[in-house]
Structure formats: structure tokens, C-alpha cells
Amino acid sequence: MVFEKYAHEVDSPMRLKDLGEKWIVNYINSTLKKLPETFLPIGDDAIDLACSSRLLVSVDMMVQNTDIPEGMKWRDVGYRAITSTTSDVASKGGRPLMYLTSLALPPEMETEHFKELWSGILEAVELYGGVVAGGDTNAGDQVIIDVICLAEAPKKIVSRSGASPGDVVAVTGLFGVEAAGLHALINNVKKPISCKVIEKMTRPIARVKEGRILSEYASASIDSSDGLAESLHLISEASSVGFRINNPPIDPLALEYSREVEVDLLDLVFYGGEEYELVVTIPRESWSRARVEIEEAGGRLIEIGYVIDEPGVIEVLWGSQYIRLSKRGYQHFTPIQDLR
Amino acid sequence: MVFEKYAHEVDSPMRLKDLGEKWIVNYINSTLKKLPETFLPIGDDAIDLACSSRLLVSVDMMVQNTDIPEGMKWRDVGYRAITSTTSDVASKGGRPLMYLTSLALPPEMETEHFKELWSGILEAVELYGGVVAGGDTNAGDQVIIDVICLAEAPKKIVSRSGASPGDVVAVTGLFGVEAAGLHALINNVKKPISCKVIEKMTRPIARVKEGRILSEYASASIDSSDGLAESLHLISEASSVGFRINNPPIDPLALEYSREVEVDLLDLVFYGGEEYELVVTIPRESWSRARVEIEEAGGRLIEIGYVIDEPGVIEVLWGSQYIRLSKRGYQHFTPIQDLR
Numbered sequence: 001m002v003f004e005k006y007a008h009e010v011d012s013p014m015r016l017k018d019l020g021e022k023w024i025v026n027y028i029n030s031t032l033k034k035l036p037e038t039f040l041p042i043g044d045d046a047i048d049l050a051c052s053s054r055l056l057v058s059v060d061m062m063v064q065n066t067d068i069p070e071g072m073k074w075r076d077v078g079y080r081a082i083t084s085t086t087s088d089v090a091s092k093g094g095r096p097l098m099y100l101t102s103l104a105l106p107p108e109m110e111t112e113h114f115k116e117l118w119s120g121i122l123e124a125v126e127l128y129g130g131v132v133a134g135g136d137t138n139a140g141d142q143v144i145i146d147v148i149c150l151a152e153a154p155k156k157i158v159s160r161s162g163a164s165p166g167d168v169v170a171v172t173g174l175f176g177v178e179a180a181g182l183h184a185l186i187n188n189v190k191k192p193i194s195c196k197v198i199e200k201m202t203r204p205i206a207r208v209k210e211g212r213i214l215s216e217y218a219s220a221s222i223d224s225s226d227g228l229a230e231s232l233h234l235i236s237e238a239s240s241v242g243f244r245i246n247n248p249p250i251d252p253l254a255l256e257y258s259r260e261v262e263v264d265l266l267d268l269v270f271y272g273g274e275e276y277e278l279v280v281t282i283p284r285e286s287w288s289r290a291r292v293e294i295e296e297a298g299g300r301l302i303e304i305g306y307v308i309d310e311p312g313v314i315e316v317l318w319g320s321q322y323i324r325l326s327k328r329g330y331q332h333f334t335p336i337q338d339l340r
Numbered sequence: 341m342v343f344e345k346y347a348h349e350v351d352s353p354m355r356l357k358d359l360g361e362k363w364i365v366n367y368i369n370s371t372l373k374k375l376p377e378t379f380l381p382i383g384d385d386a387i388d389l390a391c392s393s394r395l396l397v398s399v400d401m402m403v404q405n406t407d408i409p410e411g412m413k414w415r416d417v418g419y420r421a422i423t424s425t426t427s428d429v430a431s432k433g434g435r436p437l438m439y440l441t442s443l444a445l446p447p448e449m450e451t452e453h454f455k456e457l458w459s460g461i462l463e464a465v466e467l468y469g470g471v472v473a474g475g476d477t478n479a480g481d482q483v484i485i486d487v488i489c490l491a492e493a494p495k496k497i498v499s500r501s502g503a504s505p506g507d508v509v510a511v512t513g514l515f516g517v518e519a520a521g522l523h524a525l526i527n528n529v530k531k532p533i534s535c536k537v538i539e540k541m542t543r544p545i546a547r548v549k550e551g552r553i554l555s556e557y558a559s560a561s562i563d564s565s566d567g568l569a570e571s572l573h574l575i576s577e578a579s580s581v582g583f584r585i586n587n588p589p590i591d592p593l594a595l596e597y598s599r600e601v602e603v604d605l606l607d608l609v610f611y612g613g614e615e616y617e618l619v620v621t622i623p624r625e626s627w628s629r630a631r632v633e634i635e636e637a638g639g640r641l642i643e644i645g646y647v648i649d650e651p652g653v654i655e656v657l658w659g660s661q662y663i664r665l666s667k668r669g670y671q672h673f674t675p676i677q678d679l680r
Binding site: 039040041044045046047048049050051052053054055056057058059060061063065066067088089091092094098100102103104133134135136138139140141142144146148150151153157159160161222223238 | 379380381384385386387388389390391392393394395396397398399400401403405406407428429431432434438440442443444473474475476478479480481482484486488490491493497499500501562563578
């Protein structure tokens with residue numbers, strides 16, 4: 001009998017369907033935390049939250065088949081799900097208070113994978129300084145992670161629409177390595193550079209600290225989870241301006257990857273997505289103060305160009321000439337037909 | 341060419357993949373509303389919300405394969421998704437302010453079905469008095485609707501844990517007709533009574549008004565979306581009490597259905613779920629005032645029994661004798677093995 005049990009454990013790992021919803025809910029609930037000054041206990045029908053001023057709320061859903069590349073570790077998946085939603089509030093200067101997580105999980109999912117997923121969620125939440133206060137758990141065909149973040153708003157909230165000609169365009173980090181890592185994972189690229197880019201892509205950091213500081217200085221702000229080109233186009237549309245990018249923020253690892261694996265560097269840097277840097281415009285007179293303050297807080301603020309008075313035009317100095325960036329960020333539901 | 345176009349339209353309805361994510365997002369955004377005193381425009385990275393006191397937050401995910409019976413109209417699905425989350429905050433006395441909806445939609449979904457789904461969402465949100473302020477849209481294998489509700493908390497928030505022996509147990513409506521409707525839908529029961537129960541089940545109402553009033557009087561409160569038996573068991577566990585139910589809240593239509601279709605009435609009334617009535621305990625001295633106030637507001641408050649000092653014991657007068665209700669609410673991830 002002992003041997004039979006052993007054989008069973010080796011052959012078939014424990015799966016969520018072996019444990020049932022109650023086990024999952026209890027597992028999750030044992031890790032949940034209450035904010036100070038809340039009244040309702042964990043696991044009640046709703047969560048209460050004392051708030052004295054203004055909140056920021058964002059939600060971001062991660063769907064296994066479209067958003068989670070095969071080969072990504074479950075801990076990293078959980079970490080990214082929290083990071084993605086956090087990045088949205090960070091771009092508006094929010095300081096995360098509370099997260100809710102709505103999960104769909106396949107009954108066939110290995111229990112250890114679920115635990116890894118959850119540990120990644122908790123790791124990221126701790127990093128960003130909030131608590132997971134509740135959520136919902138369901139059975140589904142594939143893993144779905146919907147993360148809701150409630151954050152304390154800054155004194156001044158920066159939209160996408162305040163950019164003016166002459167403003168500096170800046171970003172909080174370099175671009176291209178996330179897309180390179182994704183490319184290496186999906187295409188199973190076996191080169192030394194692959195490990196480097198994959199390792200770097202597993203822990204992108206939502207720029208909460210930077211977003212808070214920039215809320216005092218920026219005229220427009222957005223995150224870059226759909227790619228740098230898309231972010232520039234969205235600010236461009238909302239503010240009716242254009243951009244001249246004379247210092248593209250190329251990550252040296254992305255450059256190395258593009259050379260060794262022969263993928264297009266412009267694609268990696270501008271159209272990759274999955275980055276969680278902030279893209280901001282800052283009036284020229286505030287630029288130095290903003291940069292110094294970000295650097296004093298341990299962050300980076302990189303000037304990449306300036307705002308021009310040509311709505312919709314985004315020019316990038318690439319090699320020795322300016323090229324125009326078209327609008328083609330990632331879209332779900334591939335359109336196959338023009339209906340007009 | 342005209343005939344060709346016509347034939348195309350009749351043969352193959354427009355699907356989401358024909359239109360793409362931008363179309364869906366624009367369609368949704370054109371129906372979104374801002375709360376007064378918000379700063380960020382619709383479609384920005386996050387939503388801001390001015391709040392002066394305490395909020396209630398809840399989230400509820402609806403998954404097509406497990407939560408949406410085949411044959412249910414898409415408008416009703418949308419209506420129910422909003423109602424389900426609203427019911428959670430209603431049980432704590434919350435007044436809905438703002439909803440966020442995270443959707444996964446299959447690219448093959450017919451555009452008309454998506455529009456129906458969305459119209460049901462808007463119908464319910466209007467009924468409960470909030471706005472849909474934002475959300476997220478993704479492609480997925482099946483329809484997933486994750487609804488987040490932010491609500492204004494009442495002065496006093498009622499948890500599940502305050503029930504005391506002697507308190508009245510009351511509900512805001514009758515039970516069993518939702519389960520009967522679901523049974524009729526799933527089993528495609530073709531009897532006149534089927535239409536009646538299906539029609540009644542399509543528009544359950546979250547008890548927002550009642551919950552607000554009851555927050556002043558109730559010692560414990562919960563909604564009944566997982567079934568009346570489960571709700572009683574959860575209050576019982578949280579409050580360390582038991583219940584004697586001497587007036588089971590049987591809906592006459594459920595009784596009629598159980599007789600004509602030969603399904604167990606106790607199952608329909610206590611274990612069906614999908615109801616959105618509130619289950620509350622009220623100190624005896626406050627009972628009359630609570631009932632009168634609810635009735636003046638156009639609602640119902642039905643006394644079904646009283647709290648007893650026997651933790652975990654739930655007795656129901658059924659026919660001429662008391663029977664004990666076991667704990668077997670709906671669980672996702674059917675457990676197939678006891679691991680202890």
C-alpha cells in the first residue's frame with residue numbers, strides 16, 4: 001500500500017479538482033490581509049475601505065491563451081498580473097492600497113502550479129505596498145486572472161491629454177528587452193542571449209514611485225504595456241500633438257538580441273509591449289527638477305524627444321534619418337475585414 | 341454584387357473577429373459614464389473617484405461553461421452578471437456608485453449577441469443607480485464577465501457574525517423559482533409551468549434598497565446567491581449559532597413546478613442558488629420597525645424562523661416535522677477525493 005501511494009504521487013501530481021473550491025478559497029483566504037480601519041472580516045460578501053480623499057481604480061485581465069506565453073513560470077505569471085494593473089494606476093500617480101483578484105482556474109491545474117501562481121501575486125503585492133483583500137474563484141477552461149487595484153490618488157492627477165508643443169518626452173526605463181524575452185520564449189531560441197533577456201523580462205517593475213513624483217510635474221502620462229509606439233499615439237490623439245523622438249530608449253540587451261537572433265530592433269523597442277515603464281511629457285521648465293527628484297528616489301528619467309505641433313505625427317531618429325511610426329499596437333480579435 | 345452582399349449577411353452573421361478590439365472598445369466606451377467630480381476622461385489608464393467616507397467593494401466573475409446555462413438570452417446574462425455583484429454589496433447596505441467590467445469574449449461571438457450582453461449590463465446598472473466607468477476587454481475561449489462594484493457604505497456595516505439566539509431570521513423574498521427556472525432551461529422541460537418559472541428567473545433583483553434599510557436593524561446579513569441553506573450555514577459559522585426555520589419561504593411557482601415536473605421542493609428552495617435575496621437576522625425588539633420600513637419602501641421582509649443557541653444546527657419545519665439541513669451549496673471544482 002505504501003508503494004502504491006508513492007507511485008500515485010509520482011505519476012499524477014495533485015490537481016485542483018482533487019481538492020475542491022473550499023480548499024482553494026481557504027488557501028487564498030489564509031493569505032489575505034485587511035487594511036487598517038476596515039470593519040468587515042476577510043471572506044465576507046464585500047470589502048469595506050475607509051477613504052478620506054480621492055481614489056484611483058484600475059482593472060486588467062490576463063487570459064492564458066492570449067497573454068501567457070508557454071514556458072513562463074506560474075510565479076512570474078502571477079507577478080506580472082499584479083504588475084500590469086499596478087502600472088495603470090502608477091501612470092496616474094496612484095499609491096496601491098488594495099487588490100482584488102478574480103480567478104478562473106482549470107480543475108486539471110496542478111496544485112503546485114496554482115500555489116506558484118499565488119506566490120507570485122503575493123510577491124508583487126508586497127513589492128507595491130498594498131494588500132490582497134479579496135476576490136472570487138471559479139472553475140474555467142483556462143487560467144484567467146483579473147486584477148483590480150484601488151490606489152490613493154495624488155494631489156494632482158495627470159491625464160493623457162495635457163501635452164503641449166515644446167514639452168520634453170521622457171520614459172522611466174529602456175525598451176525592447178521584454179519583447180526580446182517574449183520572442184525567445186515563444187520561439188524557444190537557444191542562445192546565451194536568450195537566458196539574459198528572459199531573466200530580465202520576468203520581473204518588470206511598475207513605476208509607482210516614479211508615477212507619484214511625476215504627477216507633480218508631467219503634463220501627460222501613460223504606461224507602456226501595449227508598446228511604446230501605442231503609448232505615444234494615445235497621448236498624441238488625446239493631446240492633439242505629435243512627437244519627435246531623437247533619442248530612442250533602446251535597451252542594450254535588446255540591441256544584442258536583435259543582432260544575434262536577427263529580429264527587427266524597431267519592432268522590439270516600439271511595438272513589443274509588456275513593458276511597464278511610464279511615458280510622460282513634461283514642460284521644459286520643470287524637466288530638471290523632475291529628473292533630479294526621480295533620480296534621488298533611485299529611479300531613471302530618460303529624455304527621448306519633444307512634443308511637436310503636428311497632431312498624429314510621430315517621428316523617430318533611427319540610424320541617420322527620421323522615420324514615421326505607424327499605429328499598430330497589439331490588438332485582440334484580429335480584424336480580418338474592413339467594414340467601411 | 342448587391343445580391344452577393346445580401347447573401348453574405350444572411351449566411352454568416354457579423355462576428356467580433358470581423359470588427360476587432362478597437363471597435364469593441366469604442367462601442368463600450370461610447371456607453372460609459374463619468375461620476376460627478378471625476379477628473380480623468382473615459383478610456384484613460386485608470387478611473388478616479390472622489391469619496392468622502394467609506395466604500396464597499398465586491399467582485400464576482402461569471403464563467404460561461406459553469407455559470408451560464410445554454411438557452412439563456414445574452415441580455416439576461418449581462419443583467420445577471422451585474423445583479424450578482426450588486427447583491428454582495430447590497431447585503432452590506434451598499435449603494436452602488438461605479439461598476440467596472442472585465443470581459444473575455446470569443447472572437448467567434450456574434451456581434452449581435454455581444455450587443456445584447458452589453459445592453460443587459462447597462463439595463464441592470466441603470467436599475468441599481470450606478471454607472472459603468474471602465475473595464476478591460478480581451479479575447480478568450482469562452483465568455484467571462486468579471487464585474488466590480490464600488491458602493492457607498494451605510495453608516496453601520498453589518499457582517500455575518502452578529503447573530504444572537506432569539507433574533508428573528510428573515511428574507512427579502514421567496515425562494516425556489518430561480519432553481520426551477522434553471523432546471524427547466526437545462527433540462528429543456530416543455531410544460532406551461534416552465535415558461536412561467538423561466539420568465540420569472542430572468543430578472544432577479546439585487547436588494548439594494550432593502551439592504552440599506554436593514555443595515556440599521558440587522559445583526560447579521562448575507563446574500564443568497566449560493567442558496568438559502570448555504571447562506572444560513574455561513575451566518576451560523578460566523579456567528580456560532582443555529583437556526584430554527586419554521587416558515588420556509590417557498591415560492592408558490594416553485595411548489596407548482598416541483599409537483600408538475602417531479603423535482604424535490606426542498607432542493608429548489610434551499611439548495612438552488614442564483615437567488616439574490618438577502619438573509620438577515622434582526623433583534624426581536626427591532627423586527628417590527630424593520631419590517632414596516634421595508635414595506636413602506638415597497639419591499640418585503642418575511643420572518644422565516646429564529647436564531648438558536650446550537651452552533652451549526654439548522655432545523656427546518658418541513659411538512660409536519662423538523663429536518664436538519666446539511667451543508668452542500670454549489671462548489672466549483674468537484675472534489676473527487678478526501679485528502680485527510
